[in-house]
Amino acid sequence: MRLSQMLFVTLREDPAEAEIPSHKLLLRAGYIRRIASGVYAYLPLMWRVLQKVSQIVREEMNATGAQECLLPQLQPSELWQESGRWETYTKAEGIMFALTDRQERQMGLGPTHEEVITAIARDCIRSYRQLPLHLYQIQTKFRDEIRPRFGLMRGREFIMKDGYSFHTDEESLKQTYADMDTAYRNIVRRCGLAFQAVEADSGAIGGSGSQEFMVLADAGEDEVLYTEDGSYAANVEKAVSLPPEAEPSPFATYEKRETPDTATIASLCDCLNCSPTQVVKNVLYQAVYDNGTTVLVLVSVRGDRDVNEVKLQNELTRRAGDYDAIALLSLTVPDADAQQKWAANPLPLGYIAPDLADDYIAKQKDVAPKFLRLADKTVENLQSFVTGANETGFHVVGANWGDQFTLPPVVDLNKSMAGDRSLKNSEQVLQTARGIEVGHIFQLGTKYSEAMGATYTDKHGKDKPLVMGCYGIGVSRLAQAAVEQSYDKDGIIWPVEIAPYHAIVTVPNINTKEQMEAAEKLYAELNAAGVETLLDDRKERAGVKFKDADLIGIPYRVVTGRSISEGKVEVVDRATHESRDMAIADVVPTLKQWVEEALAR
Ligand code: ATP
Numbered sequence: 048m049r050l051s052q053m054l055f056v057t058l059r060e061d062p063a064e065a066e067i068p069s070h071k072l073l074l075r076a077g078y079i080r081r082i083a084s085g086v087y088a089y090l091p092l093m094w095r096v097l098q099k100v101s102q103i104v105r106e107e108m109n110a111t112g113a114q115e116c117l118l119p120q121l122q123p124s125e126l127w128q129e130s131g132r133w134e135t136y137t138k139a140e141g142i143m144f145a146l147t148d149r150q151e152r153q154m155g156l157g158p159t160h161e162e163v164i165t166a167i168a169r170d171c172i173r174s175y176r177q178l179p180l181h182l183y184q185i186q187t188k189f190r191d192e193i194r195p196r197f198g199l200m201r202g203r204e205f206i207m208k209d210g211y212s213f214h215t216d217e218e219s220l221k222q223t224y225a226d227m228d229t230a231y232r233n234i235v236r237r238c239g240l241a242f243q244a245v246e247a248d249s250g251a252i253g254g255s256g257s258q259e260f261m262v263l264a265d266a267g268e269d270e271v272l273y274t275e276d277g278s279y280a281a282n283v284e285k286a287v288s289l290p291p292e293a294e295p296s297p298f299a300t301y302e303k304r305e306t307p308d309t310a311t312i313a314s315l316c317d318c319l320n321c322s323p324t325q326v327v328k329n330v331l332y333q334a335v336y337d338n339g340t341t342v343l344v345l346v347s348v349r350g351d352r353d354v355n356e357v358k359l360q361n362e363l364t365r366r367a368g369d370y371d372a373i374a375l376l377s378l379t380v381p382d383a384d385a386q387q388k389w390a391a392n393p394l395p396l397g398y399i400a401p402d403l404a405d406d407y408i409a410k411q412k413d414v415a416p417k418f419l420r421l422a423d424k425t426v427e428n429l430q431s432f433v434t435g436a437n438e439t440g441f442h443v444v445g446a447n448w449g450d451q452f453t454l455p456p457v458v459d460l461n462k463s464m465a466g467d468r469s470l471k472n473s474e475q476v477l478q479t480a481r482g483i484e485v486g487h488i489f490q491l492g493t494k495y496s497e498a499m500g501a502t503y504t505d506k507h508g509k510d511k512p513l514v515m516g517c518y519g520i521g522v523s524r525l526a527q528a529a530v531e532q533s534y535d536k537d538g539i540i541w542p543v544e545i546a547p548y549h550a551i552v553t554v555p556n557i558n559t560k561e562q563m564e565a566a567e568k569l570y571a572e573l574n575a576a577g578v579e580t581l582l583d584d585r586k587e588r589a590g591v592k593f594k595d596a597d598l599i600g601i602p603y604r605v606v607t608g609r610s611i612s613e614g615k616v617e618v619v620d621r622a623t624h625e626s627r628d629m630a631i632a633d634v635v636p637t638l639k640q641w642v643e644e645a646l647a648r
């Protein structure tokens with residue numbers, strides 16, 4: 048492609064709308080244009096990158112025996128009613144764009160395709176002989192993200208490869224899941240990215256496993272905890288660990304103490320001269336279930352720890368049946384306004400004890416009359432601890448479970464932190480890193496097949512629900528993650544594997560016949576040899592062309608400059624800025640070899 052004929056618009060200044068380097072660079076270098084919040088046009092250079100990522104995905108998926116298809120984006124609400132997700136996806140989480148057609152039928156734009164694929168499996172799969180089966184597609188997804196940001200990282204319209212597998216049993220599912228683990232590692236590696244596979248939260252449906260593929264970068268929205276020896280890595284949402292031991296308590300006897308202005312743990316520890324590890328902190332949450340019931344939840348956790356709200360959500364979902372509900376709609380820390388709706392009296396906030404009286408909850412329909420009390424593991428074995436006295440300005444010290452307080456049901460609800468020891472190997476300390484989730488593989492089990500009646504007939508003629516897995520990779524997010532991992536002050540440094548072009552031939556002065564002729568020849572020969580090459584034949588100053596070539600991040604630049612009279616050109620490596628003079632005759636074979644080596648990685 049000739050730059051003189053291409054839609055090629057670069058910006059000198061950083062666009063104000065962009066916060067992170069990869070977003071700024073993709074806008075500046077003319078790869079993408081914002082059309083609306085979280086909605087982007089992929090311009091020709093970007094589309095080539097996306098096609099390359101898609102092709103790698105396709106090759107790795109096909110190699111596992113999965114088959115490509117294309118499912119509809121416009122989906123009838125009925126299917127989502129059957130799976131039970133219409134209400135949560137359109138109302139509670141609100142992630143699904145929904146619309147009403149001219150016949151007054153409700154439809155949604157696909158944020159994901161479990162419902163559609165399960166409907167197809169229900170129609171098409173009859174017998175165990177057809178299993179296992181794995182279908183995937185590469186397609187635009189729609190999600191009404193509450194905070195679209197960082198360009199393609201969190202868009203409202205984005206490209207995803209999603210695949211769904213069907214099995215007779217868990218064992219067969221595990222086999223495909225393992226194949227997908229390998230395929231995903233190959234995909235991310237072949238795209239030229241450094242990554243970490245981590246254990247991930249699989250929500251309240253449990254399932255026997257879920258794993259995310261994280262591209263490590265400071266701008267990542269996820270936190271990853273891992274050990275140096277590689278024996279453990281998990282998303283912080285899911286991570287488990289051994290917190291540091293609590294310090295022995297200095298409070299030998301139980302008593303109530305006046306502790307003015309100590310609503311925070313730090314101020315309380317200052318006042319009592321104790322360690323946060325000796326404090327039982329009681330955190331109040333408000334849970335709303337899908338049947339409209341509000342439940343007030345009191346979680347007791349050690350003073351130096353935080354509640355992992357994902358673990359808490361999962362626990363509350365597991366308990367939905369206790370409140371005649373099916374799903375949890377929301378979990379929040381109730382602010383003053385929210386408390387007004389149910390609190391019979393003002394709460395002693397900051398001074399709450401595990402036995403806060405249930406009569407703080409005003410009797411009313413739709414609000415569970417008792418607190419749901421839960422204790423995190425970190426408080427289970429605490430002795431002579433400090434906690435609130437249910438009275439503003441007062442705490443109790445020297446308290447014990449079984450004496451002054453009843454220990455609530457114990458659940459692992461605490462948020463693991465860097466510095467904790469690993470449960471796998473207690474000599475290993477957890478380290479923290481930021482990650483961009485580019486892929487997620489998931490053992491679904493029978494959740495959708497049971498809800499939607501997708502069954503097969505087994506060897507003995509018995510009907511059984513299909514066992515399912517699902518596997519997603521964010522094609523557009525991955526492409527931007529590559530930039531986030533690889534850029535410098537001059538612009539993008541694409542990995543050769545997914546660069547829109549491998550090389551760019553820059554003509555410093557198009558009015559010099561010799562320069563132009565050599566460039567035209569190299570341009571034609573490089574392309575013919577399979578080195579995808581651009582020709583910068585624009586009427587621009589040489590400095591502008593060099594800057595643009597650096598900005599758009601093409602791996603190799605060939606400059607037909609002054610040394611052309613000696614039969615040489617300059618070849619510059621974008622990543623290292625290393626420049627060398629090369630005989631014209633060597634350019635094509637050398638670049639061809641470099642590209643082939645990179646693609647074989
Ligand atoms: P996140 O936790 O980042 O919201 P998710 O867990 O909801 O993502 P999945 O449903 O697992 O995402 O989707 C599979 C993949 O699709 C993700 O791993 C990610 O790469 C990509 N993806 C998800 N949401 C977006 C988005 N809004 N914009 C771009 N890519 C996305």
Ligand code: MG
Nearest residue numbers: 259484486487
């Ligand atoms: Mg995910």
